[in-house]
Amino acid sequence: MSAFAVDPTVPRASATDIAVALQDPGFGRYFVDHMAQATWSAADGWHDKALLATGPLSLHPAVSGLHYGQQIFEGLKAYRHADDSVWMFRPEKNAARFAHSAARMQMPALPTEDFIESVTKVVQLNLDWVPQAEGEQSLYLRPFMFASEIQIGVKASDYYTYICLGMPVMPFYPQPLTLWVSPTYSRSMAGGTGDAKCGGNYGASMIAEAEAHRNGCTQVLWLDSATRSWVEEGGTMNFLVITESGELVTPDLNGRILAGITRDSLLKLADSHGLRPVERPLAFAELCEGITSGRITEALACGTAAVVSPVVGIKSPEIDLTVGDGTPGAKTLELRAHLTGIQFGTEPDSHDWMRRVG
Ligand SMILES: Cc1ncc(COP(=O)(O)O)c(C=O)c1O
Structure with a gap:
């Protein structure tokens, strides 16, 4: 099975831009440089797996995910330790739940190894974006998948797009x-x-x-x-x-x-x-x-x-x-x-x- 290929031309945020973002990251206010992306089609299964620049998608307005809600997502975090090493928390559980959600929504399962590789590479290519532990900041990963067949008509899509985004975050509800x-x-x-x-x-x-x-x-x-x-x-x-x-x-x-x-x-x-x-x-x-x-x-x-x-x-x-x-x-x-x-x-x-x- 082919790996997620890294686009070497992805522009990198400057150290100053990252430092500004990490001062007050909010939740989803800033995104890391790379996102993982893959495509599934009924004919070819999962293919075109890549780490690309985080940025706008070009979508036909009739892709069925925009109309009929065949869409699933996950959320997990990577944490920086005091020795500067970076760790994810139980990512296999998120991979399994993503597969469970996919099955319920009549979508194809993303193999666990692809899920893990995609989230891991988004972190590894963007290590400078992983905040220090102060204030319990972390790097949040948002894997998601949606139906991307151009189709008006309620039926399971023959095309899906998978993406994983990364973003530095604070805890969501700091107050009781x-x-x-x-x-x-x-x-x-x-x-x-x-x-x-x-x-x-x-x-x-x-x-x-x-x-x-x-x-x-x-x-x-x-x-x-x-x-x-x-x-x-x-x-x-x-x-x-x-x-x-x-x-x-x-x-x-x-x-x-x-x-x-x-x-x-x-x-x-x-x-x-x-x-x-x-x-x-x-x-x-x-x-x-x-x-x-x-x-x-x-x-x-x-x-x-x-x-x-x-x-x-x-x-x-x-x-x-x-x-x-x-x-x-x-x-x-x-x-x-x-x-x-x-x-x-x-x-x-x-x-x-x-x-x-x-
Ligand atoms: C509806 C709902 N329940 C529970 C949870 C907590 O799940 P987890 O601990 O895996 O983040 C979430 C967050 O993902 C949620 O959206």
Whole structure:
């Protein structure tokens, strides 16, 4: 299988431009010099794999991904350690989830080795763009794929374009979160696309996010669409609670929520913080009762972009609950410090999650 070929003519950002970007990278404000790209066709499979200049695409306006939403994406990060080495966190999990999302959206799987090679090369060719660890900055990688056949008519495309972008970032939600439970909108349903990372899930969620903002909340806490009685996840994060009996409880992977890699990692770290990991349905009534009675002592949300964010409030038209004393929970902060310590190389990587790339 051919490798991603590097275009030697890609212009390089100057050291000054990179230094300016890294002073305040935001999230997706600046992009690294190279992006990976590959094409799939029914006739030739994956081909034209290359590292090209990050820049505009030339697309016919009738490519079907723009009309019918056959599109999937991933998000993972590369971290600089104190000795200047650069590492990715569990990229094989992202490759596997990308393949899962592709299957759900009737798209071709990108082989794991191509996924890993593309993300690795985007980092390796752009090492100067990987921030120092201060402020928990990192290099975010955004692999994505969309249907690129020129076709008006609803049918699976015969052409797909895969791209991986790189960008220096800060954590997405640096402040503790208050989550909004929408009385109206749902994110996913049984048999739907909730456990796929496809753009349509996010497009459909923005109206609820706007509702959350109007009500003074940072993000949405989704309930199940059928009964509105089960807690599912946040807008771009999985949701967990800590109970006074020492459980770390999170909704089970019921096919309607995303199998978060941060979620999986926290469940595996729970033990070393005296917490029992529990994956099971979590009733919204139990969440409210637990917060009110103090049986639930902490709530948190987690994801690659969000890292681990304390949840200090839950609101809906009917309720306005403060979790604990309204400040970030101690166990939440411990878990966060442990996870980011592994990612930035200051804690032992006892689960073998880190992959050196530079
Ligand atoms: C809907 C949703 N849930 C959960 C997550 C967390 O997943 P991960 O920890 O793999 O980033 C994300 C972010 O990717 C997300 O978009």
